[in-house]
Amino acid sequence: MIKANAYTFKILRYDAKEPGSGPCFATYRIKVIPGLTILAVLIRIRDEIDGTLAFRCSCRSAVCGSCAMVINGKIDLACRTQVAIFDTDTIILEPLPNFEVIRDLVVDMTPFWNMYEKVQPYLIRNSPTPEKEIPQSEEERKRIDQYVNCMLCACCYGACPVLAREPDYIGPAAAAKLERFVLDSRDERPAGTLDVFNDEKGVWACDTLFRCIDACPKDVRPTDGIVGLRKAMVKNRFQKKLGKTKDEA
Amino acid sequence: MLDHDILIVGGGLTGLRAAVGLCGRFNVGLISKVYPVRSHSIAAQGGINAALTNNPDSRDDSWEKHTFDTIKGSDYLADQDAVEIMCKEAIKIVYEMEHWGCPFSRFPDGTIAQRPFGGAGYPRTCYSSDITGHVLLNTLYERAVAKGVKIYPEWFVTALCIEEGRCHGVVALDIRTGELIPVRAKATFFGTGGYGRVYQHSTNALINTGSGIGMAYKAGAPLKDMEFVQFHPTCLIGTNILMTEACRGEGGYLFNNQGERFMQRYVPTAMELAPRDIVSRCIQTEINEGRGFEHPLGKYIQLDLRHLGSEKIIERLPGIRNICIDFIGIDPIIEPIPIMPCQHYSMGGIDVNERCASDIRGFYAGGECSCVSVHGGNRLGGNSLLETIVFGKLAAQAIAEDLAGGGALPDEKPLLNLKDEVEQKLRRLAIPGRGKPYRIQAELGAVLDEKVGIFRIRGEMEQALQKIAELKEEYRNVGVSSTARYMNFELINALELEYMLEVAHTITLGALLREESRGAHFRTDFKTRNDGDWLKHTIARMGSDGGPVISFKKVVITRYQPMERKY
Numbered sequence: 001m002i003k004a005n006a007y008t009f010k011i012l013r014y015d016a017k018e019p020g021s022g023p024c025f026a027t028y029r030i031k032v033i034p035g036l037t038i039l040a041v042l043i044r045i046r047d048e049i050d051g052t053l054a055f056r057c058s059c060r061s062a063v064c065g066s067c068a069m070v071i072n073g074k075i076d077l078a079c080r081t082q083v084a085i086f087d088t089d090t091i092i093l094e095p096l097p098n099f100e101v102i103r104d105l106v107v108d109m110t111p112f113w114n115m116y117e118k119v120q121p122y123l124i125r126n127s128p129t130p131e132k133e134i135p136q137s138e139e140e141r142k143r144i145d146q147y148v149n150c151m152l153c154a155c156c157y158g159a160c161p162v163l164a165r166e167p168d169y170i171g172p173a174a175a176a177k178l179e180r181f182v183l184d185s186r187d188e189r190p191a192g193t194l195d196v197f198n199d200e201k202g203v204w205a206c207d208t209l210f211r212c213i214d215a216c217p218k219d220v221r222p223t224d225g226i227v228g229l230r231k232a233m234v235k236n237r238f239q240k241k242l243g244k245t246k247d248e249a
Numbered sequence: 250m251l252d253h254d255i256l257i258v259g260g261g262l263t264g265l266r267a268a269v270g271l272c273g274r275f276n277v278g279l280i281s282k283v284y285p286v287r288s289h290s291i292a293a294q295g296g297i298n299a300a301l302t303n304n305p306d307s308r309d310d311s312w313e314k315h316t317f318d319t320i321k322g323s324d325y326l327a328d329q330d331a332v333e334i335m336c337k338e339a340i341k342i343v344y345e346m347e348h349w350g351c352p353f354s355r356f357p358d359g360t361i362a363q364r365p366f367g368g369a370g371y372p373r374t375c376y377s378s379d380i381t382g383h384v385l386l387n388t389l390y391e392r393a394v395a396k397g398v399k400i401y402p403e404w405f406v407t408a409l410c411i412e413e414g415r416c417h418g419v420v421a422l423d424i425r426t427g428e429l430i431p432v433r434a435k436a437t438f439f440g441t442g443g444y445g446r447v448y449q450h451s452t453n454a455l456i457n458t459g460s461g462i463g464m465a466y467k468a469g470a471p472l473k474d475m476e477f478v479q480f481h482p483t484c485l486i487g488t489n490i491l492m493t494e495a496c497r498g499e500g501g502y503l504f505n506n507q508g509e510r511f512m513q514r515y516v517p518t519a520m521e522l523a524p525r526d527i528v529s530r531c532i533q534t535e536i537n538e539g540r541g542f543e544h545p546l547g548k549y550i551q552l553d554l555r556h557l558g559s560e561k562i563i564e565r566l567p568g569i570r571n572i573c574i575d576f577i578g579i580d581p582i583i584e585p586i587p588i589m590p591c592q593h594y595s596m597g598g599i600d601v602n603e604r605c606a607s608d609i610r611g612f613y614a615g616g617e618c619s620c621v622s623v624h625g626g627n628r629l630g631g632n633s634l635l636e637t638i639v640f641g642k643l644a645a646q647a648i649a650e651d652l653a654g655g656g657a658l659p660d661e662k663p664l665l666n667l668k669d670e671v672e673q674k675l676r677r678l679a680i681p682g683r684g685k686p687y688r689i690q691a692e693l694g695a696v697l698d699e700k701v702g703i704f705r706i707r708g709e710m711e712q713a714l715q716k717i718a719e720l721k722e723e724y725r726n727v728g729v730s731s732t733a734r735y736m737n738f739e740l741i742n743a744l745e746l747e748y749m750l751e752v753a754h755t756i757t758l759g760a761l762l763r764e765e766s767r768g769a770h771f772r773t774d775f776k777t778r779n780d781g782d783w784l785k786h787t788i789a790r791m792g793s794d795g796g797p798v799i800s801f802k803k804v805v806i807t808r809y810q811p812m813e814r815k816y
Contacts, residue, residue, distance in 0.1 A: 035487060035576075035577070037576075043455075047739075048685070048687070050730065051729055051730030051731060051737075051739035052730055052737070054736040054737075055738075056283075056287075057455055058283050058454045058455060058456045059287070059289065059291065059454045059455075060454065060488070061292065061454075061488065061491075061576070062572065062575060063380075063383060063568070064283075064286070064287040064289075065287065066283065066284075066287045080576070102736060103735070103736040104736075106736055109284070113284075120395075121394060122349070122350060122391035122392060122395040123348075123349060123350030125348075129348050131344075132301075132344055133348075133353075133360060133361050134348065135358075135359035135360070136355055136359055137357075137359050138354075138355045138356075141352060141355045144352060148377070148380075148387075149380070149383075151286070151291070151383065184350070
């Protein structure tokens, strides 16, 4: 429900090139109607009030993952969040946590992409490639469903309490991506490729507080992936002791 | 100055596929104004066509039948040799994407699942529930990471450098630092996407301004068939988010306010699965004749999925359901979806051949920004994802062939001159007290919607041309709030707007000149197709006075003689 004709938007503004001026909230009064999204408000502010406001956006339909931010304390995509859902007519917008801010609501995603690349996020196979598709049952395909839905928006990364204290932690999105391939019936990555994540900065760092699951706009459950990877690693260790690992097979 | 053998502009499916094909053999750089996975390819929902014959109802399908459906769907304006190549290649590239890890939905026998789509004789659309673009783009990005493609994310190309019939490269703006960088390349490939945002109501992402098309045109590359604009029949009212054709492919109905499945009156055999141009006109006619529903966000028609049952909707169309719940508060399991037609796709684009080569040496284009032409007057659903990957691959092959002898880097002088020009433009835009770019963009979108839409007529298009001329004049006094060049998105909007105006101009002039109705181009003053006079492509070049000059090009006919297009 809309609470007033006009809402107050407080946006945390900061410019890394002008660190002296420090982060501070800028306040805007904007007329609202039912159905109006946070992204539409941001665009209106940039167009009509303050052209210097920086934020990312692309699809405006919750599929591209550009516009993750903190909206009244909760991490979500600006494009799918309507102003009317809050119990107040004041809305506070802040950049995604656990990242360096470049300008206003734009954060430096480099560490996120570095972790993504580190897990070798692609199908790895040794078997000869068939002429047609590699067969996969409906059940096998379903197994990776939730991980396939990930759009790399980094909501989970921003929500993760472990990353707040341990920036070298692999993080929920990269772990979920790794599990997406480990669980894929077509993937043949050697068991040893998981070893790099088999430590306190890898999958064992997770406190299983499920903040990533709360934050995900696509109902992905990164914690499921982390738990799955832990199981796979333990299993690999036993198999290694018994002298039969995927590496040597 | 940055040097590459090959510079690719655009991080969507076309650009990534080209990069993957060339990386390793050449020094390749890929510039994208967003992180590649944010590209608009991500939003494609329904699927990608290939005659795999996996569906029990498609055992007799073949690439030849796919070719015929595509040509008929194009209203015979597509170049038939190019369509043959695309449909033959379709089978290979779908298997290739699968081998690279693409998680397609599966049939019980473990093969790639296929669903029916509009204008197709057989169910040949391969899919991954309703996120096919998402899975394809992620798979190609993963492949690009695996191959170590050099990517410049969040760089915006400001201008293309062509001199004496030779492409030299581009001048790019690093959005993060604000630095202006000339990039020199032996070959430059554009996979910069469509121009949906030239219209006010579009399913397209906000980044789809068509600036790549306008930039190529301004630099001297010709554009082809710009008047052919696809209006998708089923877009959510208000936000205009796409409701995939798969909604109808899976069995969804369209109803007017009389509770009538009105497609029965127009196309009794194909019904809701007639091609998009036809269904859009039927919906617009129903609305215009008072049989639409009223809503504060506009008049609409109902897309009803309820009879499919919750299980099928949740399994096959989960993304659609989420969008409806998030954006309009409607669960399609319980209520019909309010839809209207709006701009969706650009059939026209940079004039290239089936190798993606333009007539400018060293300049190539593929995907939605280009016009090969494989879609002619109307694109079939499921052929757009197909085009992006097929022609990304074929462009890579063509460029590799053309650079096989090594080839010298072009002269850097024209690039340095162009950089100075852009520099001056940036300074001009930062002079205080000028008009804001968003107003011009809003007026441009409104006039195209209103006067160069689904139904077109001479008088209105002449008014549109007049308005575009006025907006171009206003653009000369446009400016931005800040002189800072880094993270200045208002500045990027202002730069893109110049190219949007050019694109709109070519669309409107092409539409005014083409005095017939063909595919998505429908003239209420010339209601039939006229093969005698108009079975030809329009080619728009920028003339000496800055306006477009239109010439014509022959359509390539191989095996399929033009017939009346009936469904």
